[in-house]
Amino acid sequence: MSEWDAGWWRAAILLTGLLAGILVPQRARAQMVTDERVHDPGWWPTKGAYLRADYVGPQACAECHPAQAEAQKTTAMALAGGPSHIYTVSGGSEAFSQPLQWAMGLGVLGQTFVYERQGSFYEGRVSFFSSVDRLDLTPGQHTTRVKSLADARGRLLSEAEAKECFACHTTAAVAENRLDPSQLIPGVTCEACHGPGARHLAAVKSGANAKGTIFNPATLAPGDSMDFCGACHRTWSDVRQMNVRSQNNVRFQPYRLLESRCWSPDDARIQCMACHDPHQPLISEPSSYDEKCLACHATSKGTPLARGKKARACPVEGRNCVSCHMPKVEPAGLHFSFTDHRIRIARPGQPYPN
Ligand code: HEC
Ligand code: HEC
Ligand code: HEC
Ligand code: HEC
Ligand code: HEC
Ligand code: HEC
Ligand code: HEC
Structure with a gap:
């Protein structure tokens, strides 16, 4: 390549970089899909x-921490999934009973049952919803009509879905990339x-020096730490x-927070x-969240922050910030806000911003 060509290449690469910088929104740059994160080393x-x-x-950790x-x-996360009782579906003379091997969800929102039958995993057709204290159709199964008892058993999960389900709700169920729920640590x-x-x-x-022998998420940059929690919260x-x-995307806190100004x-x-x-x-x-907001929104003149942003104080009220600015939203069929x-x-009557 001549000097002249190399110069053009350099200019073209620089220009592409600049354009990418303009076209990709700031907030998207550090964020990645979990599928990529889990394939990275470490x-x-x-x-x-x-x-x-x-x-x-x-x-074993309790001994020293x-x-x-x-x-x-005592957290909901620690109770997010584990072994469970018996799940029975009957219809006419047929009956179908299966030891209900696992229940996902503590019951803050509700519980969905997952069981194994002949080497395949199924998600129960009905779930328990705490807020209404009764069983209802499992979210996502509303549109599938029951045509036979086999359907009432629930939805057949693909191998990948079953793995992810256990990986998000329990510990160590997937080892050496294989799902073995009999080995799981609940929650x-x-x-x-x-x-x-x-x-x-x-x-x-x-x-020996224990530094670096276990992952400490405190070492993550803020953008990466959002992806860290997002491995399960999306x-x-x-x-x-x-x-x-x-409105179904209200469940995905990292997404919603990144869309906030x-x-x-x-x-x-x-x-x-x-x-x-x-x-x-x-x-x-x-x-109890006020101090978190006031860490940035302290003065009416506005606290100057990175990237030329300014966080102004509220002209309306000086406390209970989240009660007005983080409204509760109930997606259809979830029985939970x-x-x-x-x-x-959040102005009254304003549509939900996607
Ligand atoms: C026998 C005692 C002991 C046990 C058991 C133990 N730890 Fe630790 N842990 C320590 C000590 C001591 C440190 C401080 C190491 C240092 O900073 O040099 C530490 C540090 C840590 C850190 C911070 C690491 C860092 O590099 O900043 C994390 C996270 C951690 N432990 C998690 C755990 C978890 C999770 C378990 C269970 C799987 C566990 N520990 C079991 C003694 C223990
Ligand atoms: C391995 C998966 C996983 C990771 C990683 C994870 N979570 Fe969770 N989290 C869950 C599950 C599953 C639930 C639902 C628990 C339930 O109600 O059954 C949950 C629930 C919660 C709740 C609600 C608790 C309640 O009492 O209702 C909060 C808050 C939370 N997570 C924060 C975080 C934060 C912050 C991080 C990152 C540091 C994080 N989570 C990382 C799986 C995870
Ligand atoms: C990518 C991670 C992920 C996968 C995969 C996943 N979940 Fe969850 N699930 C969560 C998180 C995080 C929550 C916490 C509530 C929320 O933010 O929606 C949750 C909430 C729930 C709840 C409500 C629990 C409660 O009381 O808070 C149930 C029930 C549930 N999941 C069942 C399942 C079942 C069954 C599967 C698999 C067939 C599954 N989930 C797959 C992450 C996951
Ligand atoms: C949902 C994810 C999650 C779970 C579950 C969890 N941790 Fe952590 N842990 C974190 C995060 C995130 C940090 C970094 C906290 C921070 O940045 O303030 C951390 C930090 C730590 C530290 C280092 C504290 C320090 O001062 O640096 C120790 C020790 C620790 N965790 C032990 C444990 C033990 C023991 C358990 C189980 C009983 C546990 N963690 C469960 C996410 C988790
Ligand atoms: C500025 C403060 C703030 C930040 C940052 C924040 N949360 Fe929350 N979060 C809250 C408040 C307030 C609630 C509602 C508590 C309540 O009413 O019980 C909540 C509730 C939750 C719940 C319970 C389910 C729900 O929607 O009510 C989960 C799960 C959760 N947060 C996860 C996360 C995750 C993951 C992140 C990072 C992406 C995050 N939060 C960042 C303030 C925050
Ligand atoms: C890291 C600092 C920081 C924290 C923490 C923070 N904010 Fe903000 N917030 C900002 C900045 C900066 C802006 C202005 C952004 C702009 O001008 O584009 C803003 C904007 C806002 C707006 C105006 C949004 C709009 O759409 O016009 C409201 C309302 C708000 N914040 C409320 C809160 C509340 C309530 C909390 C706590 C739950 C909070 N903020 C936490 C930095 C922060
Ligand atoms: C009673 C409901 C309510 C509470 C509580 C509340 N706000 Fe507000 N806030 C509003 C409304 C309404 C506006 C819009 C005012 C307007 O545009 O005239 C607003 C505006 C704001 C703005 C935009 C200011 C600007 O100049 O652009 C910020 C930032 C903000 N609030 C932060 C907070 C913080 C931080 C708290 C807690 C310390 C808080 N708010 C408590 C209702 C509330």
Whole structure:
């Protein structure tokens, strides 16, 4: 290549880079789909590539981290899935009963049953909804009509779906990329977020330097930490790929938060952990979030932030911010109101912003 050609190439590459910078919205740059994250080297939640023997269970962590262990086991996440009772469907003279092997969901929203039959996994046709205290059709199964008893057994899950289901609701069910629910640790516990702990335990117990022997999510940049929680709660990019353009996307907090004007990819004050300690139960008292908002929205003149943004104080009220700016939204069929993480001025009668 001549000097002249090389110069043109360099200019073309520079121009492409500049254009990409203009065309790709700021907030999208750090975000990735979970499928890519789990294929990168190193630990990431829902990655099932490790040996089952590398997992030690939350009791083993409790010995040295009692504070996290005591609180974490009372969270909804720790109770997100595990073994269950008997599920029976009957119709006429036929009856079908199957030991109900697993229940997903603690019952804050509800419970859906998953069972194995002849090597395949099924999602129960009915779920239990806590808010209305009764069974109803499992979300997503509303449109499938029951034509036979076999249909009433529920929906056959593909192998990939079954794996993901257990990977998001339990710990260590997928090891060496194979689903084996008989080996699972119930719920989302320590190693679902920190990765398998055997190496860490061995290092600490032998008196060696334990730094770097277990994943600490505190080391993640804010944008990456949103994808971290998004491995299960769905990342911004996952939701884009799923193309959920309705109130149903209110369930996907990372997506909604990134769509908010408060979001900034390099500000830790607006990442999930700024408002939620994953080792503690969810706090429902609205006023307890005020200080999180006021960390940016303190003065009426506005606090200057990165990228030329300014966070002004509220002209309406100085407390209970989330009660007005993070409205509750109930998607059809879910019998549960989610908190819209797209922080905004929610005017009455305004349509739901997708
Ligand atoms: C025998 C005691 C012991 C056990 C058991 C133990 N840890 Fe630790 N852990 C430590 C010590 C000591 C440190 C501090 C290491 C350091 O900073 O040098 C630590 C640090 C950590 C860190 C921060 C790591 C970092 O690099 O910043 C995490 C996260 C962690 N432990 C999670 C766990 C989990 C999850 C389990 C169970 C799978 C567990 N630990 C079991 C003693 C233990
Ligand atoms: C391995 C999957 C997984 C990861 C990783 C994960 N979550 Fe969760 N989370 C869940 C599941 C499943 C539930 C639903 C639990 C239930 O109600 O049964 C949940 C529920 C929650 C709740 C609601 C608790 C309640 O009491 O209603 C909060 C808050 C939460 N997660 C925050 C986070 C944050 C913050 C992170 C990142 C640090 C995170 N989660 C990472 C799977 C995960
Ligand atoms: C990518 C991760 C992921 C997959 C895959 C997944 N879930 Fe969930 N599920 C969640 C999270 C996170 C929540 C917490 C509520 C929310 O934000 O929607 C949840 C909530 C639930 C709830 C409501 C629980 C409650 O009480 O809070 C049920 C029931 C449930 N899931 C069942 C299932 C079943 C059954 C499957 C598989 C067939 C499945 N989920 C697959 C992540 C996942
Ligand atoms: C839902 C995900 C999740 C689960 C489950 C979880 N952690 Fe963590 N853990 C985190 C995150 C995120 C951080 C970083 C917190 C931060 O940035 O403030 C962390 C930090 C830690 C630290 C380091 C604290 C420090 O000061 O640096 C320890 C130790 C720890 N966790 C232990 C545990 C133990 C033990 C369990 C199980 C009882 C557990 N974690 C369960 C997400 C989780
Ligand atoms: C600025 C504060 C703030 C941030 C940042 C934040 N949340 Fe929340 N979150 C809340 C509030 C407030 C609630 C509602 C609590 C209640 O009313 O019980 C909530 C509720 C939840 C729930 C329970 C289900 C629901 O929709 O009500 C989950 C799950 C959750 N958050 C996950 C996340 C995840 C994942 C992130 C990061 C993408 C995140 N949150 C970031 C404030 C925040
Ligand atoms: C990291 C700093 C930060 C945090 C934390 C934060 N915000 Fe913001 N917020 C901003 C910035 C910056 C803007 C203005 C963005 C712009 O001008 O484009 C903004 C805009 C807003 C707006 C106007 C939105 C619109 O659509 O016009 C409201 C309302 C708001 N924030 C409320 C809140 C509430 C309530 C909380 C706590 C739950 C909160 N913010 C937390 C930085 C933050
Ligand atoms: C009673 C409901 C309510 C509460 C509580 C409330 N706000 Fe507001 N807020 C509003 C309304 C309505 C507006 C729009 C005002 C207008 O446009 O005239 C607004 C506007 C804002 C704006 C945009 C300001 C601007 O100049 O663009 C921000 C930022 C904001 N609020 C933050 C907060 C914070 C932070 C808190 C808690 C300390 C809070 N709000 C509490 C109703 C509320």
